[in-house]
Amino acid sequence: MHIKTFDAFTRMSFLNINRITNFLHKHLEDSDESASAIRKSLLYSAKEIPSLGGYVFVMEEKEVIIGATVINKTGMSEYQSENLLAYVAVHKEHRNKGIATKLIEKAIPYCTGNIALNINKENNAINLFEKRGFTSEKIQMTLDKIK
Numbered sequence: 001m002h003i004k005t006f007d008a009f010t011r012m013s014f015l016n017i018n019r020i021t022n023f024l025h026k027h028l029e030d031s032d033e034s035a036s037a038i039r040k041s042l043l044y045s046a047k048e049i050p051s052l053g054g055y056v057f058v059m060e061e062k063e064v065i066i067g068a069t070v071i072n073k074t075g076m077s078e079y080q081s082e083n084l085l086a087y088v089a090v091h092k093e094h095r096n097k098g099i100a101t102k103l104i105e106k107a108i109p110y111c112t113g114n115i116a117l118n119i120n121k122e123n124n125a126i127n128l129f130e131k132r133g134f135t136s137e138k139i140q141m142t143l144d145k146i147k
Contacts, residue, residue: 001066001099003106006056008047017042020058023065027089030120041070041086054083055110057103066091067099069107071115082113088125100125104132 006012012020021039028038045054052073059067070087074080085107090099108115118140119126 001059001061003103004058004060005106005110006046006058007110008053012042012046012056016058017046017048019065020056020068020070023068023091024070024087024089027091028087029089029125030123033087038070038087041072044072045070054086055107057107059099059103061094064091066094067103069100069103071107071111077113081116083111083115085115085117100128101132104128108132 006016017039020042021035024038025033025035040049041054042056043049044051045056047053052075054070054072056071057069058065067090068087069085072084072086074082074084076082085104088100088103090103115134117129117134119129
């Protein structure tokens with residue numbers, strides 16, 4: 001197993017963007033994110049659309065994706081976190097083997113500034129993030145105008 005790191009300098013091919021999009025769409029738990037939204041976060045990280053960029057970390061075993069993390073830079077220092085951990089997912093057959101932990105521990109040093117994430121309060125992964133130093137100091141509320 002090895003982790004590939006992609007950013008604005010180590011570019012993802014569109015083939016990789018499609019592979020990672022499909023992986024995340026299939027293996028994200030407790031999420032109703034569309035494949036289009038996931039793809040957009042990858043394009044943002046890769047600076048394929050106007051953005052500050054970000055990072056994508058992909059763990060593979062024998063050329064098969066078994067875990068992935070997407071972090072987008074926000075550019076909002078001083079009043080919000082500078083980074084948003086948009087997605088983290090592990091293949092269903094490879095869970096509880098420390099893969100998400102390895103991906104997060106690989107990602108944290110790449111980010112300058114704080115890292116925020118949005119997580120469903122019933123999600124089992126909350127403990128994973130708390131063990132890595134994430135705290136829940138705020139409540140995010142959303143006015144969903146698109147429904």
